C-alpha cells in the first residue's frame with residue numbers, strides 16, 4: 208500500500224484536513240488570576256487583586272460581604288467578564304467569581320417564567336426552557352453571557368417588541384451591600400431595582416432572578432439591501448409591522464461603500480411554534496473567521512468581505528429559524544489575537560429620527576480608507592432599543608437605534624491616545640444628536656461625556672452611598688467615573 | 698563545471714538541511730501553540746516526504762533546480778513570516794506539506810546520483826563538524842539561520858538552472 212503514490216497523497220490530505228480543523232480559534236488567555244494580573248475580555252487594564260472567591264452558596268457570600276463591611280475590604284463581581292472596562296475587579300479587591308453559581312432552579316410553564324441563579328449563562332437557560340417550547344424575551348444576540356452580568360449592564364439584542372431586558376425581570380434575590388438577602392419586585396422595590404439593573408454590580412450581588420418568558424416561535428427570515436439614507440423610513444415601517452418580531456441591520460465599513468450601504472434582517476412571525484428544532488451550536492465558525500480575518504486586512508479585501516457578507520445574508524432570505532436560535536449566534540469566530548493590537552467594542556445610541564443625519568455627520572468624522580491606519584472600524588451593527596423607564600443609568604431615554612462598533616487599534620501609548628481622541632469626537636457627535644454611549648465597554652470617554660450621557664449619575668451615586676456607605680462593592684468602572692475624584696474631575 | 702555542481706550542490710543541500718533542521722524545529726515549536734499541534738505538523742511533513750519520494754520514483758531523472766528554489770523559498774518565507782499573523786498556522790500547514798514533499802523528492806533524486814554514496818560519508822562528517830561549530834554561536838533567533846539557508850538553497854537552484862540551460866545550448870550547437 209505504501210508504494211502507491213495516491214495512497215500517500217490521501218494520507219497527506221486526511222492529516223492536513225484534520226489539522227486544519229484543529230487549529231484553535233480561541234487562543235486568548237484572559238480572566239481571573241491571583242498569581243498574575245487580572246484582566247477582562249480585552250486584556251486591557253491589568254490589575255493585581257487580593258483574591259478570587261468562587262461562589263457556590265449564598266450563605267458563604269453573605270459572610271464575605273458582612274466581613275468586608277467590618278474590615279474595609281472591597282468586592283467586585285465577575286460573570287464571564289465580557290465587559291471591557293474593568294467592571295469586574297478592583298485594585299487589591301476580592302472578586303466573587305459567579306460562574307459556578309449557575310443552577311436553573313425552576314421553569315414554570317404555566318406562568319412562563321424561569322428562576323435561575325445569576326452565574327448561569329443564557330445558554331444554560333435556553334437548554335432548560337427549550338423543551339417546554341419557551342424562549343427568552345430579551346437577550347443579546349449571543350448566549351455566552353451570564354444572567355447576572357447581562358442584567359447588571361441591562362443588555363439588549365435583536366428583539367424589538369419587549370423593551371429593555373430590565374423589564375423582563377419578575378423578581379430578584381439580592382445580597383445587599385450590608386449583607387442582607389432581599390427579594391425585590393418591580394411593584395415593591397422599584398427604586399432599588401432601578402439601580403441594581405444596569406447597576407454594574409455596585410448595589411449588591413444578584414443571587415437569582417425570575418425572568419418572564421415567551422413562546423419559542425418560528426420565524427421566517429426576510430433580508431433587504433438598502434442605502435443608509437433609506438434606513439430611517441424603512442425602520443419605521445418595520446416598527447409599524449406587527450408581524451416583525453426581531454430585527455437588526457449592518458452598515459458597510461468597506462472602503463467602496465463606506466457607511467453608504469446597509470442590509471437589514473427581519474424575523475417574521477409564521478404563526479407557528481417549534482418544539483422540534485434543537486438549539487444550534489457554533490456553525491461554520493472556521494469559515495466565518497477566515498472571512499473576517501480577510502476583511503480585517505482592509506482595502507479591496509474588505510470590499511470583498513462586505514460583498515460576500517451581503518450575498519450570504521441574501522441567501523438566508525425565506526429560511527426559518529426559532530426564536531431561541533436567533534438568540535444564540537456564533538461568537539467564537541470573532542476571536543482576535545495579535546500582539547500589540549486589540550479589538551474592542553463601542554456602542555452609540557441615537558434617537559431613531561436622528562439616524563440619517565447622524566450617519567451623514569459620522570461619514571465626515573471617520574476615514575473610509577483605514578487600511579494603513581492604526582484605528583480601524585471592522586463592523587457596525589444596528590439594533591433597536593426601546594425607551595427605558597426602568598433603570599437609573601438608562602442609555603435609551605427615548606426610542607433609540609444602537610450602533611455596535613467593532614474597532615481595532617494598537618496598544619502603544621500613541622495609538623491608544625489616537626483611539627481615545629477619535630472615540631471622544633465620536634461621542635461628542637453622538638451627544639450633539641441627543642444620543643448616548645454604552646457603559647460596558649472600554650472607558651475612552653471623559654467624565655464630562657459620561658455625565659452628559661447619563662444625567663441621572665448623581666442620583667445613582669447618592670443612592671449608592673446611601674445603600675453602600677462603606678463602598679464595599681466597587682470596580683474600575685466605578686473608580687473611573689463615579690468615585691469622589693472622578694465625579695468632580697471636570 | 699556542471700559536473701562539479703551536480704557533485705557538490707546535492708551535498709551542500711543535504712548537509713544544510715540536516716544542519717538547519719534543529720532551527721526549523723525550534724521555529725515550528727514556537728508557532729505551533731501546543732505540543733500536539735507540533736507533533737501533527739511534524740507527522741504531516743513526514744507523510745508529505747513519503748509522498749514526494751514516491752512521486753520522484755515514478756519520474757525520469759531531470760533537473761532538480763525547481764526543488765532547490767522551492768525549498769529555499771519556503772525557508773526564506775519562514776524567516777519573514779510575522780509571528781502575530783492571524784492565519785499563521787494555516788500557512789504553516791501548507792508549508793509543511795510543500796517542504797516535506799520537496800525534501801522527499803530531493804532525497805529520491807539524490808539516491809540515484811552517482812555521487813550519492815560518497816556524499817553520504819561526507820555528509821555525516823560535515824554535519825558533525827558544522828553542528829559543533831554552531832554550538833559555539835549564540836543563537837539570536839532561529840529565523841536568521843533559516844533565512845540565510847533559504848537564500849543559499851535558492852541560489853543553488855538558480856545556479857543549477859543556468860548550468861542546465863548552458864549545457865543544453867552547448868549540446869545543441871555541437872549537433
Ligand SMILES: Cc1cc2nc3c(=O)[nH]c(=O)nc-3n(C[C@H](O)[C@H](O)[C@H](O)COP(=O)(O)OP(=O)(O)OC[C@H]3O[C@@H](n4cnc5c(N)ncnc54)[C@H](O)[C@@H]3O)c2cc1C
Nearest residue numbers: 286287288289290294352353355356359362363407408413
Ligand atoms: C462579543 C460581545 C458581544 C456583545 N453583544 C452585546 C449585545 O448584543 N447586547 C448588549 O447589550 N451587550 C453586548 N455585549 C456586552 C455584554 O453583554 C456585557 O459585556 C455583559 O456584561 C456580559 O456578561 P458577562 O457575564 O460577561 O458579565 P461581566 O462582564 O462578568 O459583568 C458585567 C457587569 O455585571 C456585574 N455582575 C456580574 N455578575 C453579577 C451578579 N451576579 N450580580 C451583580 N452584578 C453582577 C459585574 O460586576 C460587571 O459590572 C457584548 C459583549 C461582547 C464581548
